[in-house]
Amino acid sequence: MSKQMQAAVLEGSHKITIHSLPQPTATSADEVVAQVRHVGLCRTDFQLSARGEDKGLVMGHEVVCQIPGDSGYYALNNEVSCGQCSYCQQGFSSHCENLWELGINAPGGYAQWLLTPRRQLYPLTFSNPVLGTLVEPLSCAIHAEQRLQTIVPMLTTTKELVVFIVGGGISGALLSYLVSQWSSSPKLLLHDIAETEFPWMEALDIERITEPPEQAVHLSIECSGSSGGRQTAFRAVRKGGAVCLYGVPNKQASLPISADELFQRELIVLTSFAGATDTTVKTAIKHIHNNELFFSRLIGRIIPLQGLPKALTEWSPIHGTRTVMDTSI
Numbered sequence: 001m002s003k004q005m006q007a008a009v010l011e012g013s014h015k016i017t018i019h020s021l022p023q024p025t026a027t028s029a030d031e032v033v034a035q036v037r038h039v040g041l042c043r044t045d046f047q048l049s050a051r052g053e054d055k056g057l058v059m060g061h062e063v064v065c066q067i068p069g070d071s072g073y074y075a076l077n078n079e080v081s082c083g084q085c086s087y088c089q090q091g092f093s094s095h096c097e098n099l100w101e102l103g104i105n106a107p108g109g110y111a112q113w114l115l116t117p118r119r120q121l122y123p124l125t126f127s128n129p130v131l132g133t134l135v136e137p138l139s140c141a142i143h144a145e146q147r148l149q150t151i152v153p154m155l156t157t158t159k160e161l162v163v164f165i166v167g168g169g170i171s172g173a174l175l176s177y178l179v180s181q182w183s184s185s186p187k188l189l190l191h192d193i194a195e196t197e198f199p200w201m202e203a204l205d206i207e208r209i210t211e212p213p214e215q216a217v218h219l220s221i222e223c224s225g226s227s228g229g230r231q232t233a234f235r236a237v238r239k240g241g242a243v244c245l246y247g248v249p250n251k252q253a254s255l256p257i258s259a260d261e262l263f264q265r266e267l268i269v270l271t272s273f274a275g276a277t278d279t280t281v282k283t284a285i286k287h288i289h290n291n292e293l294f295f296s297r298l299i300g301r302i303i304p305l306q307g308l309p310k311a312l313t314e315w316s317p318i319h320g321t322r323t324v325m326d327t328s329i
């Protein structure tokens with residue numbers, strides 16, 4: 001009989017159960033069966049579990065693991081691209097036509113063991129390996145930041161750039177951090193409908209505002225994914241400004257602005273979806289390595305594997321932090 005492992009399996013809408021499953025086995029020399037250590041609980045997992053369509057899926061894509069016989073820790077890049085299609089060839093591997101995403105459409109890290117191509121693992125240099133769970137979400141934020149940098153010169157040439165972040169969760173925190181590093185030192189504003197404190201805020205020069213601005217900022221970055229957040233983001237930008245849609249909208253969502261208004265106000269709409277590539281993952285690791293103190297503020301509750309069914313269906317992380325599953329507790 002094959003060796004067994006514990007895993008959290010999606011069984012239907014808001015239904016996740018801990019099961020004993022056969023441990024995966026590598027079928028080629030390019031693959032490795034890694035021992036899962038820590039996994040960040042992403043809102044995407046909550047959305048997948050609410051939908052409940054992918055029955056039998058083991059989710060979990062923000063993974064830190066170890067390779068048997070090696071004392072180091074590795075972050076997983078869960079986006080396995082083919083390298084052959086036109087998107088891969090032109091540097092858009094996140095849009096790969098044969099994309100295989102561990103934890104999304106292939107078995108992920110909510111288990112004791114994980115099968116992955118060896119090249120998807122990146123060695124970590126952090127004093128606290130839990131921070132490696134932030135590599136995947138930070139890679140996606142870096143992808144957005146790189147896209148934003150290409151439009152910044154269109155937004156203002158004379159005045160200090162004013163950037164407005166909508167939503168103070170992990171996405172808002174990561175994008176605020178990245179924008180705060182720009183050499184032009186933009187003015188950063190944050191709005192969130194929750195009144196709670198965000199533990200990451202005091203580490204950055206960012207002003208929290210209760211009343212969202214009206215046609216006053218150059219760039220809004222929408223990180224909440226909510227329709228209210230999108231309305232706030234569009235209302236806040238000046239003529240000739242830009243709105244970045246970063247928070248994942250629900251399937252039925254449409255834009256809260258007419259084509260006419262978009263045109264009259266000459267707005268740029270930029271979207272950014274996923275984006276963990278070899279380059280962004282390496283950049284993310286550098287950022288965390290350089291400022292472990294800041295990124296530590298984003299780690300919230302630590303829960304055992306057995307705690308996943310409850311944590312993923314109730315979804316109540318400490319505001320502005322990631323809940324992390326630890327297989328050793």
Ligand SMILES: [Zn+2]
Nearest residue numbers: 042044062137
């Ligand atoms: Zn995620």
Ligand SMILES: [Zn+2]
Nearest residue numbers: 082085088096
């Ligand atoms: Zn491809």
